[in-house]
Amino acid sequence: MTFLRRRLRATIATLGALAIVVPLGWLWWSSLLPSSYDLATMGYVDLGGGPPGMDMPAMDHGTPVADLTGDVAGEPDVSYTFTVHQDGGDYTVNRQSPGPLLKATVGDLVEVHLTNDNVPAGITLHWHGVDVPNAEDGVAGVTQDAVMPGQTFTYRWVATRPGTYWYHSHQVSHSQVAGGLLGPILIEPLHAEPGATDEVVLLHDYGQGTSINGTMGISTLPARPGQRVRLRLINTDSGGATAWVTGAPFVVAAIDGTDVYGPNPLSDTVVEIPAGGRADLLVTVPPTGVRIDASGASTLVLGKDPSPGTLPATPQTVFDPLSYGTPAPIGFDPAQADRSFDYRIGRRPGFLDGKPGLWWTINGHLFPNVPMYAVAEGDVVRFHLENNSSVVHPMHLHGHHAVVLARDGVAATGSPWWVDSLDIRPDETYDIAFVADNPGIWMDHCHNLPHAAQGLVAHLMYEGVTSSFRVGGAAGNEPE
Ligand code: C2O
Ligand code: CU
Numbered sequence: 001m002t003f004l005r006r007r008l009r010a011t012i013a014t015l016g017a018l019a020i021v022v023p024l025g026w027l028w029w030s031s032l033l034p035s036s037y038d039l040a041t042m043g044y045v046d047l048g049g050g051p052p053g054m055d056m057p058a059m060d061h062g063t064p065v066a067d068l069t070g071d072v073a074g075e076p077d078v079s080y081t082f083t084v085h086q087d088g089g090d091y092t093v094n095r096q097s098p099g100p101l102l103k104a105t106v107g108d109l110v111e112v113h114l115t116n117d118n119v120p121a122g123i124t125l126h127w128h129g130v131d132v133p134n135a136e137d138g139v140a141g142v143t144q145d146a147v148m149p150g151q152t153f154t155y156r157w158v159a160t161r162p163g164t165y166w167y168h169s170h171q172v173s174h175s176q177v178a179g180g181l182l183g184p185i186l187i188e189p190l191h192a193e194p195g196a197t198d199e200v201v202l203l204h205d206y207g208q209g210t211s212i213n214g215t216m217g218i219s220t221l222p223a224r225p226g227q228r229v230r231l232r233l234i235n236t237d238s239g240g241a242t243a244w245v246t247g248a249p250f251v252v253a254a255i256d257g258t259d260v261y262g263p264n265p266l267s268d269t270v271v272e273i274p275a276g277g278r279a280d281l282l283v284t285v286p287p288t289g290v291r292i293d294a295s296g297a298s299t300l301v302l303g304k305d306p307s308p309g310t311l312p313a314t315p316q317t318v319f320d321p322l323s324y325g326t327p328a329p330i331g332f333d334p335a336q337a338d339r340s341f342d343y344r345i346g347r348r349p350g351f352l353d354g355k356p357g358l359w360w361t362i363n364g365h366l367f368p369n370v371p372m373y374a375v376a377e378g379d380v381v382r383f384h385l386e387n388n389s390s391v392v393h394p395m396h397l398h399g400h401h402a403v404v405l406a407r408d409g410v411a412a413t414g415s416p417w418w419v420d421s422l423d424i425r426p427d428e429t430y431d432i433a434f435v436a437d438n439p440g441i442w443m444d445h446c447h448n449l450p451h452a453a454q455g456l457v458a459h460l461m462y463e464g465v466t467s468s469f470r471v472g473g474a475a476g477n478e479p480e
Pocket of ligand 1: 168170398443
């Protein structure tokens with residue numbers, strides 16, 4: 001009797017264990033990624049959002065990504081040769097980091113010859129914030145194969161919008177970008193403001209905190225009183241950056257490469273810059289000088305230091321683009337959206353490529369069952385972004401600029417706020433919209449690059465476009 005009962009108990013325990021182990025084993029097994037895969041056809045999740053009765057886009061035929069080069073025939077107006085070198089965890093472009101400034105004027109045909117000197121994992125260059133044709137976007141496994149040691153790849157694109165941007169690798173980007181494989185881009189308008197000078201202020205943490213153009217601590221630039229300086233701040237880190245101006249009022253002249261309409265002067269205000277984002281601050285240098293403090297770690301002084309020897313306290317007021325500047329037309333009607341998507345960020349335990357962990361989810365799905373947001377060229381597209389996790393996510397859509405409609409349901413009232421890099425803080429929601437005017441397959445991911453490597457990656461996919469490249473495989477493509 002006792003024996004039978006004991007056996008029964010043992011059987012129940014075994015069955016119980018099996019009930020846990022078998023589904024776990026299945027979850028583990030089903031999470032394993034194939035050795036190479038096509039982002040456009042795997043893991044497609046129908047997210048709805050399209051017109052009723054819309055079919056899944058045919059992804060097996062259409063224009064290959066590799067053909068979406070744009071019209072780039074002829075002699076380039078500016079040409080660069082960038083050679084990338086790796087030394088342990090450090091990366092340089094032409095033996096410097098940040099890499100050389102890529103400078104062009106609107107209308108210029110830009111050519112960049114990228115050479116991989118010795119990076120075994122391969123490299124690419126992505127032009128963050130520049131809405132280039134898809135084949136020039138520089139994402140390994142999506143728009144090209146990684147450039148292996150000894151190889152060269154030539155990018156060609158036309159600089160169509162003025163503004164502050166940056167370039168960085170999009171192969172194993174979570175380690176290559178942190179290690180310095182990056183540089184600034186400045187695209188001048190056709191008619192620059194006379195008398196104003198440009199200063200690139202590229203922020204990057206090489207391990208000791210935020211540096212300015214690679215220098216820790218205080219950098220001083222000569223400036224004469226009355227000089228107007230446009231400070232082009234670029235946050236190249238995976239975390240947010242802050243900046244504040246001491247000694248003079250300033251205006252936020254541009255965000256993510258788009259000029260703010262009717263910006264009003266600010267003082268005692270801290271500007272937050274999302275990972276990947278940019279902010280142009282315009283100041284007039286007073287006789288007593290002006291300084292810009294970045295993340296409390298490094299300082300740029302123009303002329304004299306108005307606060308020598310002390311770090312001015314971080315201002316209490318935080319700049320809010322939602323209500324800054326003057327409204328202006330945006331060129332389309334977001335109320336007439338052809339597609340409306342949700343991009344809900346969460347987190348849950350599971351397996352990613354066989355590894356157990358807490359992974360990011362998009363609309364409840366774990367990578368590789370990541371959403372593919374399907375659009376047709378010409379669509380007005382709306383996204384409802386939602387952060388149901390406890391950390392900020394700087395979301396970055398490639399190839400497009402979106403306008404912010406609302407935050408937490410509160411409508412934007414200032415200048416049109418165009419973004420390519422947008423911080424979604426815990427429990428926040430954003431509604432954004434854009435016109436699908438750049439056919440291709442575009443990443444739409446978190447620019448906290450370790451988060452992207454942990455599955456916070458989706459794609460915007462145009463109907464009639466088919467992929468040309470695969471992740472993994474012999475090409476070794478590993479975009480995150
Ligand atoms: Cu700045 Cu997908 O990149
Ligand atoms: Cu994130």
